[in-house]
Structures are given as C-alpha cells and as structure tokens.
Amino acid sequence: MSGESATRITPGNALRPEDIAQQVTDGSKASEDIAEYALRLGDDALILAQRLGWWISRAPELEEDVALGNIALDQIGHARSFLTYAGSAWGKSEDDLAYWRGESEFRSSYLVEQPNGDFGRTIARQLVIAAYQHELYSRLVDSQDETLAAIAAKAVKEVDYHRDHAEQWTVRLGDGTEESHRRIAAGFMSVWPYVQQLFEDDDLFDRLGGIAVRPSELRESFDAYIAAVFAEATLEVPDVQPAMTDKTRVKHSEHLGYLLAEMQVLAREHPGASW
Amino acid sequence: MARPVKPAPEENSALSDKQPWPLWEVFVRSSRGLSHVHAGSLHAPDAEMAVRNARDLYTRRNEGVSLWVVPASAIVASDPDAKGEFFESPKGKDYRHATYYTKSEGVKHL
Numbered sequence: 376m377s378g379e380s381a382t383r384i385t386p387g388n389a390l391r392p393e394d395i396a397q398q399v400t401d402g403s404k405a406s407e408d409i410a411e412y413a414l415r416l417g418d419d420a421l422i423l424a425q426r427l428g429w430w431i432s433r434a435p436e437l438e439e440d441v442a443l444g445n446i447a448l449d450q451i452g453h454a455r456s457f458l459t460y461a462g463s464a465w466g467k468s469e470d471d472l473a474y475w476r477g478e479s480e481f482r483s484s485y486l487v488e489q490p491n492g493d494f495g496r497t498i499a500r501q502l503v504i505a506a507y508q509h510e511l512y513s514r515l516v517d518s519q520d521e522t523l524a525a526i527a528a529k530a531v532k533e534v535d536y537h538r539d540h541a542e543q544w545t546v547r548l549g550d551g552t553e554e555s556h557r558r559i560a561a562g563f564m565s566v567w568p569y570v571q572q573l574f575e576d577d578d579l580f581d582r583l584g585g586i587a588v589r590p591s592e593l594r595e596s597f598d599a600y601i602a603a604v605f606a607e608a609t610l611e612v613p614d615v616q617p618a619m620t621d622k623t624r625v626k627h628s629e630h631l632g633y634l635l636a637e638m639q640v641l642a643r644e645h646p647g648a649s650w
Numbered sequence: 651m652a653r654p655v656k657p658a659p660e661e662n663s664a665l666s667d668k669q670p671w672p673l674w675e676v677f678v679r680s681s682r683g684l685s686h687v688h689a690g691s692l693h694a695p696d697a698e699m700a701v702r703n704a705r706d707l708y709t710r711r712n713e714g715v716s717l718w719v720v721p722a723s724a725i726v727a728s729d730p731d732a733k734g735e736f737f738e739s740p741k742g743k744d745y746r747h748a749t750y751y752t753k754s755e756g757v758k759h760l
Contacts, residue, residue: 385711385712386711386712387712436671436693437693438671438692438693438694438703438706438707441703441706441707441710442702442703442706445706445710536705539702540702543698543699543702547695547699
C-alpha cells in the first residue's frame with residue numbers, strides 16, 4: 376500500500392454524458408418521438424439544476440450549500456445525457472439545445488420552473504420532483520430503448536438520494552418548530568398546483584409504448600409515498616386545484632423566460648466560447 | 651473551528667432555536683480491509699443528517715465505501731500543551747522496535 380493515500384480518490388465507473396455522445400457519433404440516433412421524450416426529461420433536469428444552483432452560498436448552512444449543489448450537479452449530468460441523445464435526432468449538441476433554444480422550444484414542466492422561495496419551498500419542490508423522478512426512472516430502466524434505459528439506470532440511484540434528502544428535511548421541518556412547520560406547509564401549498572402536470576399523458580405516449588413511461592401510471596405510487604412522508608412530517612396534502620398548464624409542455628410558466636435569460640446569457644454573448 | 655454553543659438558561663426558545671448546529675467528526679473508509687481515517691468535521695442538526703452531510707462533503711470524489719460520524723463532544727483528546735511529557739516515555743526505548751534486534755543466524759522467513 377506504500378505511496379497510496381488512505382483515502383483513495385478515483386472517478387469510479389458509471390455511464391457519462393460523454394459516453395452517450397460517443398454512441399451518437401457512432402451512429403446511434405434517436406427518432407423524432409424519442410427525442411421529444413428525451414427533451415422533456417432533460418429539460419426538467421436542466422431547469423431544476425439551474426434553480427438549485429442559486430442556493431450555493433445562500434443555504435442555511437455551508438453543508439446545505441454543498442448538498443443542494445451536489446443534487447444540482449447530478450441533475451446537470453442527467454440533463455447532459457438526455458439532451459445529447461435528443462440532439463442526435465437533429466444533429467444538435469447538448470450545448471446547442473441548452474443555450475440556443477427559445478422559451479417555447481423548451482419542454483420543462485411548470486414545477487421545476489417555480490422560484491426557489493425560502494428553504495421550505497425549495498424542499499417542497501424537491502420532494503415532489505424527486506419522488507416523481509424516482510418512480511419514473513425506476514420504470515424507465517426497462518425501456519426498449521437501450522440508451523434511455525442506461526441513462527435511467529444511472530439517474531435512479533442518484534435521484535434516490537435526492538428523494539431521501541428532501542424527505543429528511545420535510546420530516547424535520549414539518550415535525551420541527553411552529554415556524555418550520557408553517558414554512559414547509561406553505562411551500563407545499565405553493566408547489567402543489569403544479570403536481571398534476573407531471574402525471575398527464577398526451578399523444579406522444581401512445582406512439583412510444585414500451586419505450587416511454589406513461590406519466591399517469593406513476594401517480595398512485597407517488598401519492599402513496601407522499602402520504603407516508605406527510606404522515607411522519609405531520610403535514611397534509613394541500614387542498615388546491617391544479618394550475619392551468621400544458622400536457623404537451625410547449626407552454627411554460629412566466630418564470631422560465633427570466634431563468635433562461637440568466638442561464639443563456641454567457642453562451643449567447645460569446646458564441647463558441649469554451650470554459 | 652466553532653464549537654456548539656449551549657444556550658444560556660435565560661435565553662428564550664426563539665433565540666436558542668438559532669444556535670449553531672453541533673459539530674461532528676467524520677471518518678471515511680476508502681475500501682475493504684483499510685480502517686476508517688479521520689477526514690474532517692462538519693455541522694449537522696442530528697446524527698442522520700450528519701451522515702448525509704458527510705457523504706456530500708467528504709465522498710464527492712468517490713473516496714469512500716463507509717462513513718462514521720461521531721459527535722465532536724464525545725471525543726476525549728490528549729492535551730496538546732502537555733505532549734512533551736505525555737509522549738516522553740517511549741522515546742529512547744529502541745528495544746520496542748523490531749529493528750533493534752539482530753536477526754539470528756539461520757532463521758528463515760523473517
């Protein structure tokens with residue numbers, strides 16, 4: 376063992392976005408419908424990551440800066456893989472898709488576009504999106520599309536931790552002080568109108584049988600999971616009507632444009648810049 | 651390194667809610683067969699969150715297969731100011747090292 380550090384540092388083995396890019400270069404090409412589906416999954420991950428990155432230096436403690444930053448980086452990783460694969464249908468790179476699409480070309484859900492609010496609201500959004508992604512990816516691993524299945528297999532393990540992180544905080548804030556309970560309850564109240572959209576099917580899923588996971592099939596296990604966490608956190612499912620959204624994901628909340636302006640400004644100001 | 655501050659008795663609960671999280675010491679084992687090695691410390695509200703924070707802070711580059719967290723307050727340390735006297739005894743006792751002894755002739759596998 377001489378010369379070797381006791382805390383060994385290795386990158387480990389896992390599917391990387393670069394591996395997807397290589398497959399694309401080698402001729403693996405997504406169909407138009409599969410690309411559309413990959414775009415939805417990738418955009419949710421990308422926009423969520425952009426939102427979460429804001430917390431770095433602003434979380435209640437340094438440890439949470441890093442926790443939320445790590446979660447954001449995991450989501451960036453998933454976004455890169457999905458967008459690289461989606462781009463294969465149109466000869467576009469992950470960067471082309473992230474930085475050079477306009478608002479109406481994104482396929483993100485209303486939920487991930489929602490502002491961070493306070494820590495309670497961010498945790499509420501995290502619990503919902505992580506629970507949804509966990510149900511989704513744990514089924515997508517059986518997709519007939521090998522690339523989607525491989526990305527999901529990597530992502531589901533990471534999302535498992537995201538869900539755990541949000542669950543731990545939901546229970547601590549919900550069953551904590553009067554103030555923490557009030558804030559996490561208000562957080563769920565503000566994100567709940569955007570839950571329904573995650574579980575809506577459109578025509579795309581009729582064309583992608585065996586490849587995509589039908590969102591409506593995830594709702595029952597999502598609700599069961601949320602009910603168990605809420606029971607422990609002494610919270611109740613908010614009694615609110617779903618917001619007017621768009622199951623085809625072409626329309627977006629008013630927040631997306633501002634988010635994109637910030638996310639895309641550098642790439643658009645200095646086209647072709649690398650960093 | 652900030653130590654956990656115990657609230658003074660006269661402090662009301664709203665103030666004591668804002669006390670810093672307690673400090674935890676983190677030990678990482680990098681692979682089977684090696685021991686846990688002290689990696690650093692962190693703040694966390696309780697033990698379960700301490701393990702998660704340790705995962706986020708100290709295993710980001712695939713450093714570990716196992717983590718221990720210990721409340722810093724549970725560690726009893728030797729006095730750094732008294733290290734001269736405390737560690738004096740073993741000094742000069744060469745015979746406690748294997749290299750002090752000459753190998754006997756004809757002994758194999760040593």
